[in-house]
Amino acid sequence: MLGFVLQDPLIRIILLVAIFAVVVFAAVYVMNLIGRRIMVRTQIREMAAGALEVVPSARALRSVENDTAWSRIAAAVEKAGLNLTDTNDERLTKRLRAAGFSSPAAPRVFTLVRLVMLIVLPLSYVSLSYFSGNPPSFLKLYLIGSLLALLGLYLPNIYVQARADRRKEAIVNGFPDCLDLLLVCVESGLGLEAAMDRVGREMALSHPLVAELLSITTLQLRAGASREEAFRKLSGSAQVEEIRSFTTLLIQSDRLGTSISSTMRVYAAEMREKRRMRAEEKAHRLPVLISIPLVACMLPVMIGTLMLPAVVMVVRDIFPLMLGR
Template sequence: MIDFVSLVRPILLLLVFLFVMLVSFRILSAIATRQNVRTRVTEQLAPPSESDAGSLRGHETNSAWVRLVNTIEERGFSLADTKDDQLREKLRAAGFTHPSAPRIFTLTRLVMTLALPAIFVGVALFMGNTIGFIRLYVGGVLLALLGLYLPNLFVTAKADRRREAMTNGFPDALDLMLVCVEAGLGLESAFDRVGREMTKSHPLIADMLGAVVLELRAGQNREDALRRMAERAGIDEIQSFATLMIQSSKLGSSIATTLRIYASEMREKRRLRAEEKAHRLPVLLSLPLVGCLLPVMIGILMLPAVIRVVRNLIPTLGGP
């Protein structure tokens, strides 16, 4: 009974700690969201200043994270990364396009690297357990490494899911573009129409096309807008599409024919990817089957022989 109580107590403390953290996070998020809404409403109702009049550039979101990062840097602690350009591209591929995203990412890694070992030590001291030096050192180092690399793993996984979603949804966008172009719309109007139609089915593709439309309406060259779209997406298929559109515009070839051929190739690539995943399933299933079923089958087949050997051998060894 004593062992059961000593086992349940840390679990209950951990659950209470997680519950308090979750409730606190929800409350802080609600307060931050409400404050952001109030700020935006105040800015919308306030008269525009002379510096902001006629400007097409968006302002930096005054969120709680941005204010925290700015406050820390004002105190003299720089959150700039040594490889800021690579980090910005990595975060942009994961969907974090805010200008302060690299600094927030660096702050998150720093906080997690220091907070996880501190929580480990605090929980151990609160439970009244004596921590040895080896256990403290190993646990602190492992948790510090976890806090250092866990944000990277999260961003990488989110970027991979984002690329997969955009790759799977881009052939549908090409089909809709082909319909719009054959109906007589221009490329900019086709982008606008397809982006509005795919808002619910493929929101990432819709955001990408909407950004291109805004750049074209702001007066940017079509070639530059398409190249920027390919750079933001970071996907080979979309980069090839942008290059193909630029070459078609320069050579004067039919955009409808180009879209039809490329859409057919994209659908074929998507089918090949699905077949590749399907062919990989038997190999992936063989590992758990061999690891789980093979020992059981060997035990079942060898058990009668082992029983017979034991029955015949033990009386022989026992003597008359």
């Protein structure tokens, strides 16, 4: 049996591939296990060192989070003498916050990225053109370089807008579920702060963006901020119309002293109705969207299939009669 297996080349190749796959899987599994153990040990050492040593000049968590590589590069560029502050800094900050970039250095980093792409893309094209051995004409070089410069100038805007749209869609889709759970928590006897904390922890995996907003608002309330201030910051950081309306309702309910549970019940019903209407709108848009590939791809094939017998008959019978054959 072993000799037959060794003589057949196909079985030999299959056996070698199987042995190789098993060895690779075992090596990857062992390496992941060792890496996980090393990471756990490193974290335990860091926690022990942090518990034993008290650093007097320890920075805040916000400053550690904002101290990224891009922010350090932007700070170094500004120290060199190039001002990265945009004239519409407030408007740019709102756009970046809507896309999820809440760092104070985000506008300067955005301006730096646009400046780098504005310079790098045309220079890359010029370098490749001259090193290729067949340099283009000056007019072609100028036109393509200008187009690449415009592309580098507007490409970060397109990326930020696309990310803001995806973030808004995720928040809008996840907010009705979180609002229903928040209503259940409030009606069961929890306070608004405790309910937002519980919903933020429960929805951390299913709807992380909404859970993050609720958790940040809970931390602001625990830090001593008033409800109106915390809710206004929530609407400002979300940059979504549904959450802005929700926070406005909560502020008015808190001012007038009305029941928060009844307010949330009415708004939750409105949010469910809006979600149903959005689903119906998408369903009604499907025939229009399907008609585009139908007309572009299937209709020419159907016309060609229907017209082919007539074309063959014309070429075989009518054309010879017309030519007198």
